[in-house]
Amino acid sequence: MARDYDIIVIGSGAAGLAAAVSAADAGASVLVVEGEKQVGGSSRLSGGHFYAAGTSVQKEAGVEDTADAMFEHYMTLNQWLVDPAVVRRYCDLSASTLEWAKELGVKYPVEGLYRSGVGSVPRGHTPVGDGEEVVNVLEGHRSHNGVDLVLNSRVTGLVTNDEGRVTGIRIGEDEASCGAVIIATGGFGNNPEMIEKYLPQASAGGDWNWYIGADGARGDGLTLGESVGGVIDGHDRALILASPGFSRDLEVLLPGWLVMLNEQGRRFCDETAPYIVIAGLLNKQGGHAYAVFDEPTRVAAKRTPMFQAYWVNEVLEQKADEGRILRADTLAELAAMAGINAEGMEGTIERYNRDVDAGEDAAFLKQAEMSKIQTPPFYAVEIRPAMLCWTGTGLRIDADTCVLSKAERPIRGLYAAGETVGNLHGDRYVGGGGSYGPCLVFGKLAGENAAKYAQELND
């Protein structure tokens, strides 16, 4: 029986659209099925940065970089607790995929190149028009290449034949047949049950938790993959940013004028450290800490382009009046209210104040304008990791994007790419572009490989 399509792609974010475009370029007939009313998923809401090494943009900026150096940094950052073959493929293909995206029409200007994460080499590539424009460019090619698209159609099952080969998809009672399926359904930030099951670290945020991504991120790819024998990998991996929990505003950094103390009353980091490490450090303190400052510092906290929602004098005053921020006339009183060891707090603040006078943060090397904590009232704001940006637990794939079974065998006819994949990210997010980059790299690769597989099938 003739199949409906060579390839069916589930999901129309960066990974799904990249897969669709490359599969069609390889000569396959392709259908993209999207559960929501518009294409793009979280990719459309995203900054769309691309973490890559050895690109033409880096060369233009005079930055020497290689896939080898990127691999070494990635593996070291994650203590080798990630899948080397998959990471290696990402590093090896990052530059050529970025050039491919440029040829399609995405612009990555040299001014948008920056040091993302904690590495010394600038590998973050910022696209003009953010993730939305990347989606628009890919969507334009999808439509131009004659790839069919259905919206508002959430895939509910996969169809297999007697040999266990994936041969189609199901949407309720309807079925469509194909040579291969590519799962590109994104993460599971909108699925509380999966968060509880796969992301225990999220419990630290409690009822402050919120997900910054798209509605369609319900983890369907994990369920679909598992239903045909796929394995879930990368337990408890995600990017969760620190928040005072006042509102649902995406502010990724903390201001340098505050100090953060754990329950022992000790500082544990440079408060302006990159966002990729702060949440992990908070988890090591038991899942929360307190930002402490005094009255003149609060009054001086003006609204800036970076700090609009939380760390602004009138917001802090209002939250203190509401009892949402602790306020006290002495540090000892503040420590008691927050459940912080008073002696530890007193000693830490004494030391910090000496450092402010000396103009140097001798303990944590913070490079920021610091303020002494000496004039009452004093304030303590609880901080928790609570802004869920993406999830890193998902389907286990091989370096060719085939979904693997428990027996480590590729499930025939099943590929996966993007946030639904679970064996690329470690405990530390590599930096800005570390998710969107692999979405494009593995989306494109999945499209090429699935097209080849489907074309070689004798059915």
Ligand SMILES: Cc1cc2nc3c(=O)[nH]c(=O)nc-3n(C[C@H](O)[C@H](O)[C@H](O)COP(=O)(O)OP(=O)(O)OC[C@H]3O[C@@H](n4cnc5c(N)ncnc54)[C@H](O)[C@@H]3O)c2cc1C
């Ligand atoms: C605000 C924001 C900023 C970000 N900034 C960056 C950044 O600058 N750099 C970076 O690297 N990462 C960033 N990220 C993360 C990154 O954007 C995402 O990880 C990435 O875009 C995910 O792409 P995807 O294609 O895997 O999934 P998505 O873009 O989420 O697409 C998946 C699609 O699948 C659809 N779908 C799901 N289930 C089904 C189903 N059963 N049937 C049919 N369709 C289904 C969904 O509706 C969705 O449209 C950001 C994320 C957000 C939310």
